[in-house]
Amino acid sequence: MDRARLFALGTACLGAVALALSPTAHAQNLVWEENFDGPGIDGGTWTYDVGTGCQIGLCGWGNAELQYYTSRPENARIENGRLVIEARRETFEGSPFTSARLKTEGRLHFKYGTLEARIRTPEVGNGLWPAYWMLGVVGVWPERGEIDIMEAGSAAAIAEGMANRRIGGAVHWDYNGHKADYSRDYDSPTDLHTDFRVYRMTWDPEFIRMYIDDVEYFAFDISDPDGASVHEFHQQHYLLLNVAVGGTYTGILSPDGITAPLPGRMEVDYIRLYQDHPESELYIGGDAAIPAGRFGVFTEQPGLAGSLDFGADANLYLWNNLTPIDATPYEGGNVMAFRANAGEWFGLGIIGDVRNMSAYAGGALRFHMRTTTPATFKIGINTSFGDSWVDFVDGGPNYGLVRDGNWHEVTIPFDAFYDLDLHAVRQMFMVVADPHGAPVEFAIDNVYYESP
Known part of the structure; x- marks a missing residue:
């Protein structure tokens, strides 16, 4: 999740990403859901990124992150019908922290629809970086596209004393050969880690929108794929869930700077996908x-x-x-x-x-x-x-x-x-x-x- 957020968009591109608020999308057909009601994490739906990223030439996962991702139950498991992703302070394979990053790549992909999840974030300040996001199935980043539905723990939020009350939504893509970014934040009147919140994304050929408990905080116009160079957002994406420790998004690059309470847990109660647009696509690997x-x-x-x-x-x-x-x-x-x-x-x-x-x-x-x-x-x-x-x-x-x-x-x-x-x-x-x-x-x- 590369977080460079200062890309200077040209005038034409700015027009393509202007906010446009609208009511929450109308009811759609439920086509897939994950309720985490089995004894363990379903390998038919989820797989793991493991390691520090160095094994694929992307040390620190491209963001100077400090954790080692594992597939151990200490870091990812089912508890009481919920997925728990837990970041821990422990030396493991040369890294000072461990955590987990789960993804549905090759198992669940989709284009267009309404995706919602009920999530409780960890107490993030200072140094934890929970995320609920998506990557395009085809291409090399940023040409594949990235949709960040929810992430927390940003350096700006820490500096302003808002680490546990601010979330962000963002998209990243290739704009005529350059990485482009567009993001918006939402400041909650109360700490977010104290209870579950419903995070929702609606995605159709016109807009990508994001909500927290029915409050819209992000809208991105994708209606002109050629003019805005946003073809990435008209192809299938897959889902990721993770808790990173440190990294450029948090502004904390040293283990000594991590003061967030550890272990830190992100809990996911359910995820649901609804679709009804005639151009929607759904790929379920187990059926294919x-x-x-x-x-x-x-x-x-x-x-x-x-x-x-x-x-x-x-x-x-x-x-x-x-x-x-x-x-x-x-x-x-x-x-x-x-x-x-x-x-x-x-x-x-x-x-x-x-x-x-x-x-x-x-x-x-x-x-x-x-x-x-x-x-x-x-x-x-x-x-x-x-x-x-x-x-x-x-x-x-x-x-x-x-x-x-x-x-x-x-x-x-x-x-x-x-x-x-x-x-x-x-x-x-x-x-x-x-x-x-x-x-x-x-x-x-x-x-x-x-x-x-």
Whole structure:
């Protein structure tokens, strides 16, 4: 949650984000709800971000946060029919605090609707940063878009003695190649952590609006996607809940500056999603699991449980330093065959819609490859946990690859990938290599997932 809030919008963009107050949205159809009434957190709905963010190249989660996120019950659990996210002062994996960040990525996404949650925030001052927010499913931040429905504990609120009475709503997006931000705050007459409040967002093709107990505190005009460069807010988003400790939003970057009472608990009683707009979309991963068998990523073999449709729901992207070359396919009429020049990294990725490949856990990624290069390269998959790679080092484990210029079948068990979330696969196949001393040529074909 990057909180840079001083982006200077041009006149045209300011017109697109002007406030426009209106009554709370009319009643809609309840399409999904989470009441936290099971014995534990439902893995079919929620997954976790774990660590400090360094594992995905985003130390401090991009905001200089001080906590280590875990999936332990000490930090996230169900108590008395409520989700509890608890920040604790404890040394863990080199960090001075722990907490949890839950998300529905790959499990629940939606476009347009009314989302409401009954939440009690922790006593935030000084240093806790609870948040109830959303990220776009597609793209890289900020191009994917971010909608912050509720967050508390800002540096300005601390400075003004309002830490436990002020919440904020915000959106972040890409405005013609620059990160753009728009935010509004609400000051409560009483401390917010003393009771539950209902936080509601209404989202349609015209506006994103936010409310606390039916009082509107934020409105953002998205009715002109081209003029305001707000296409991000016309695509599916997923939900996140977390309590951060410290960070740029709070203005506290040292463990010694955290004076908020710890453990600090955010409690969530329920979350409900209503929809009725004809352009609304709803993705529930449990209802969209790909059947077991063989799933075609780049193959023309028959008898598949499903396959990517290039040009419709998937595309091959050449990231850097790859020139197509002629090669005879292993099967069918298509092949990925490329030449990479010396001295530069190379890479490619097959990117598609998010897919629930959970039926393939315990299975393998299979493909055919031919090359003579001794260069080290990586094969990867991108999921809700980020990129996961398997190294191919000449003389090391090569999973069936022989570098003799002939076609060989490569089989990589999914267990060989580190931190893989097959419930939410975004890039089903990637190849990357660091700069190397000689040109590299390779061909890849017949790429598919196989269940156990």
